[in-house]
Amino acid sequence: MPSAELINLVPYLVPTTGGLAILILGIWPKRVSIRLLSTATLFFLLLGAAATLLWQVPGTVGSMLVIDDLSRVFTLFFMLGAAAIVLLSFGHAPIRNELQEEYLSLILFATLGMALLVSSNNLISAFLGLEILAVPLYALIAWQPIRYGAIEGGIKYAVLAGFATAFFLYGVALVYASSGTLDLTELNTVAGDESLLPVAITLILVGVGFKVALVPFHMWAPDIYQAAPSPITALFASFSKAATIVFLIRLLCLQLPQIWEALLPLLWGLALISMVVGNLLALNQQNLKRLLAYSSIAHLGYILVGLAAGTAQGRDAAIYYAVTLAIMNLGAFAVIVALTRREQDRENLADYRGLGRRYPMLGLAMGIYLLALAGLPPTAGFMAKLLAFGAAVEAGNMMLAIVAVLNTALAFFYYLRVMMEFYSEQETSLNTIPPTQGTLIVIIIAIVLIIGLGIFPQWLLGSLQLP
Amino acid sequence: MDWLSVLIFLPVLGGLWIGVIGHNKTAFARWAALAITSTELLIALGLWWNAVPNEQGYFYIVRAPWVPAMGIQFLLGMDGISLLLVLLTALLGPVVVLVSWNAIQRNWPAFAALLLATQAGIMGVFLALDLVLFYVFWELMLVPMYFLVGVWGHERRLYAAYKFFLFTVTGSLLMLIAILGLYFTHGEQTGIYTFDYFELLQVNLPDNSEMWLMLGFFIAFAVKIPLFPIHSWLPDAHTEAPTAGSIFLAGLLLKTGAYGLLRFCLPLFPEASTDFAPIGMTLGVIGILYGALLALVQEDMKRLIAYSSISHLGFVVFGIYAWNQEGLNGAVILMLAHGVSTGAMFAMVGMLEERCGTRLLAQLGGLLSPIPRLASLLLLFTLSAMGMPGLANFIGEFLVLAGVFQVSAGLAVAGALGIIAGVVYLLWMYQRAVLGEITIKRAWTDLNRREAVPLGLLALVVLWLGLYPAPFLDSLQIPVTAIIESKSSVPTGSIDALR
Numbered sequence: 001m002p003s004a005e006l007i008n009l010v011p012y013l014v015p016t017t018g019g020l021a022i023l024i025l026g027i028w029p030k031r032v033s034i035r036l037l038s039t040a041t042l043f044f045l046l047l048g049a050a051a052t053l054l055w056q057v058p059g060t061v062g063s064m065l066v067i068d069d070l071s072r073v074f075t076l077f078f079m080l081g082a083a084a085i086v087l088l089s090f091g092h093a094p095i096r097n098e099l100q101e102e103y104l105s106l107i108l109f110a111t112l113g114m115a116l117l118v119s120s121n122n123l124i125s126a127f128l129g130l131e132i133l134a135v136p137l138y139a140l141i142a143w144q145p146i147r148y149g150a151i152e153g154g155i156k157y158a159v160l161a162g163f164a165t166a167f168f169l170y171g172v173a174l175v176y177a178s179s180g181t182l183d184l185t186e187l188n189t190v191a192g193d194e195s196l197l198p199v200a201i202t203l204i205l206v207g208v209g210f211k212v213a214l215v216p217f218h219m220w221a222p223d224i225y226q227a228a229p230s231p232i233t234a235l236f237a238s239f240s241k242a243a244t245i246v247f248l249i250r251l252l253c254l255q256l257p258q259i260w261e262a263l264l265p266l267l268w269g270l271a272l273i274s275m276v277v278g279n280l281l282a283l284n285q286q287n288l289k290r291l292l293a294y295s296s297i298a299h300l301g302y303i304l305v306g307l308a309a310g311t312a313q314g315r316d317a318a319i320y321y322a323v324t325l326a327i328m329n330l331g332a333f334a335v336i337v338a339l340t341r342r343e344q345d346r347e348n349l350a351d352y353r354g355l356g357r358r359y360p361m362l363g364l365a366m367g368i369y370l371l372a373l374a375g376l377p378p379t380a381g382f383m384a385k386l387l388a389f390g391a392a393v394e395a396g397n398m399m400l401a402i403v404a405v406l407n408t409a410l411a412f413f414y415y416l417r418v419m420m421e422f423y424s425e426q427e428t429s430l431n432t433i434p435p436t437q438g439t440l441i442v443i444i445i446a447i448v449l450i451i452g453l454g455i456f457p458q459w460l461l462g463s464l465q466l467p
Numbered sequence: 468m469d470w471l472s473v474l475i476f477l478p479v480l481g482g483l484w485i486g487v488i489g490h491n492k493t494a495f496a497r498w499a500a501l502a503i504t505s506t507e508l509l510i511a512l513g514l515w516w517n518a519v520p521n522e523q524g525y526f527y528i529v530r531a532p533w534v535p536a537m538g539i540q541f542l543l544g545m546d547g548i549s550l551l552l553v554l555l556t557a558l559l560g561p562v563v564v565l566v567s568w569n570a571i572q573r574n575w576p577a578f579a580a581l582l583l584a585t586q587a588g589i590m591g592v593f594l595a596l597d598l599v600l601f602y603v604f605w606e607l608m609l610v611p612m613y614f615l616v617g618v619w620g621h622e623r624r625l626y627a628a629y630k631f632f633l634f635t636v637t638g639s640l641l642m643l644i645a646i647l648g649l650y651f652t653h654g655e656q657t658g659i660y661t662f663d664y665f666e667l668l669q670v671n672l673p674d675n676s677e678m679w680l681m682l683g684f685f686i687a688f689a690v691k692i693p694l695f696p697i698h699s700w701l702p703d704a705h706t707e708a709p710t711a712g713s714i715f716l717a718g719l720l721l722k723t724g725a726y727g728l729l730r731f732c733l734p735l736f737p738e739a740s741t742d743f744a745p746i747g748m749t750l751g752v753i754g755i756l757y758g759a760l761l762a763l764v765q766e767d768m769k770r771l772i773a774y775s776s777i778s779h780l781g782f783v784v785f786g787i788y789a790w791n792q793e794g795l796n797g798a799v800i801l802m803l804a805h806g807v808s809t810g811a812m813f814a815m816v817g818m819l820e821e822r823c824g825t826r827l828l829a830q831l832g833g834l835l836s837p838i839p840r841l842a843s844l845l846l847l848f849t850l851s852a853m854g855m856p857g858l859a860n861f862i863g864e865f866l867v868l869a870g871v872f873q874v875s876a877g878l879a880v881a882g883a884l885g886i887i888a889g890v891v892y893l894l895w896m897y898q899r900a901v902l903g904e905i906t907i908k909r910a911w912t913d914l915n916r917r918e919a920v921p922l923g924l925l926a927l928v929v930l931w932l933g934l935y936p937a938p939f940l941d942s943l944q945i946p947v948t949a950i951i952e953s954k955s956s957v958p959t960g961s962i963d964a965l966r
Contacts, residue, residue, distance in 0.1 A: 360490075377603035378607070382606075386599070390537075390651075393644060393647040398648075401644050405640040409633065412633060413633065416613070416632060420617065423617075423618060455533075457536075458534060458535070462536070
């Protein structure tokens, strides 16, 4: 193996060895404190992030992984994101005492899964990435088994993700049957069975749709969002979804443009129902975590509005939107973590009543995240919507653009409701514990990124040199 | 130094400054807000003093790249119309701060920060000439306003704030789609993808898409104005808002809608707007009469003035769609006059409420003898609002009617009926509130200096506009001519046939 490929492998090796190292430290005869373990995890993640900067772009690892701007930006993003999740977990009182070496190593493995997923150039490596990502998540959702609903949530996710995997694998099998290869670059060039390939990709799309909770594959999302501890919810609400979306973009937009063309009506329909159903279900939701789950479903719809345009603008919009959505969700869940109570998360909106007044900084942060999710300028949420709707208008999807716009207006309803609870004059009597510094750092970085990317979108778009 | 950016960023940064370090420092927040808004006013006056128009009528242009990849610029420009509205915005700033001085009791620093942010957003709306930038400011002024109404308002404030926000956001999102449609049409025609207003003026739109795009803009502006039948957020928002919020809403936010029609709807879509003009004028007339009729039966002074705003803004739309020299001049002058006189009336209702504890006409009465200064100033503004010659509104209404008369005598007569109704409800309001037997017994205090100064300033402007409107009309000369030319550049049927 040439040395360039070895260097390119480093960002994958770091979380792997890191995960194993943390496990070994955990069974070390002398007890290692959890603070030290967390620090070590952060160290591995930052090391992995630094290693992505050494990547020689463009490059490959075998024929399985492709190293380009897209995978570099996102791998870096996921490494830092996972670091944020570790910080949040450390600041989250309900699971802080349950933090063990397994928890941290699972986060490292999940990061590996995400990194593999965004750079895989082969359906098998994509499958591996997807599973390496999903299996730690089952365990992490059910992390604190005594918590109400934890086991149920874990099992639910495992079963449904199993279904998704089955669809995905069936699709992969059909791809192989139709063309005789699983390599995405080759797939584009070999003349296979013309009619079978779109069907196969549709099945893969169904599998992916489960993972990112598109309507009609969204049933699990609110339950799992609610069941998982908030830092873990943040992990799969933001980063794992973004990873899956990026894989979808690589598959459809970069490697198989002709299939993308063929699937546009399907994407159109999925976008439409995801937006409408997600927003309608969020409208009357009283549980903040569930509300955010439904709103994410709607946001996935907006991402598909971009993809359904079938143009380079639509693809860029989807990429930008995926990053933005990840940051916004991370921020919102970070605030939930910061306001957690000793034994469990606050869930109902009423539990947040008046907290924006008591903690002006957290209130302001939540306000910014919610306005960004709602799509108000000058946040990144606005720019993402501008790009996505712009792509739809340019492609002539006028109807879709107008439905998306009306949905955005609808969404203001529930985001404002959350905000009003935060600034309500009555105050909840439930006490809170002061947030840790790590949580505050995550919150501040998320604000800076949301405003920064909103005012200077070329920070992100300029760093992606896509065809 | 580009002073236009200063106009926008000074209140933003000032608001942040007060919000961050002003925690629990009420006096500091008040004085700082007063200082910042006064500086704004001085800058605006300075800009007026030094204004020299270029050949397109723009006094100042600021241009900087923002998102070059998408052709979004930081493009600000000030022509005569913008200038007058910026002056109005700057004038109402210190007024609002002074009026809120004691009326706002909770959390002054946050209040001041939001007030300044609203002012910055409105300034941006009047100055932005890049369509995305315009949209950014257009949305930006809503959020602080929402909080002003929702946090410091009266009993049903949350409902009102909600309604206000949802109405306007829905409208403006449709405008966003129209902006994108315009952008891509222009891009496909010329290969230049830009949101630059001056570039987009050149676009040739296919017939039916021009109408759709125009409607996208129109709905956003009509919600803000507010035109019948999408006006229903306004009475609620006005009634529930704190005095400062009402002044900003009536004085400035409604003007942004009319300004949008002048700046974007007519010049960008001349053909569709010509076709649409009869409908626009009809909606204006309905607004005039409907607002006036509802104002007649209001018991709450604030609600009454809110409905009278619908009526007055109907006149503005009326004048805009008459689309000739008199109509457009009248519309802009009326926007200023309404901003000043209605702003002042809201301020005085707020002061009355502080003194009497009520705004209900049935419970007021006989205030002339205990508080003569307040009562007589209120008379001045009431007379102005109902169109007394020699005061501000008269010039505007007169010009609008003169303009409309050239287009349709019948509509002009219908509009004039609105003025008559205005005389009735405003005089009746004044009679019930101020004349007659005194109903509330307590120790009265007349206007103090803090209240008298801003009102005096507004009274001065009302008289100036009424007696000597020439300087204002002068600065309208070039931009209004440009808007009229955009109409006459519409190819007529015969020319089309020749092609």
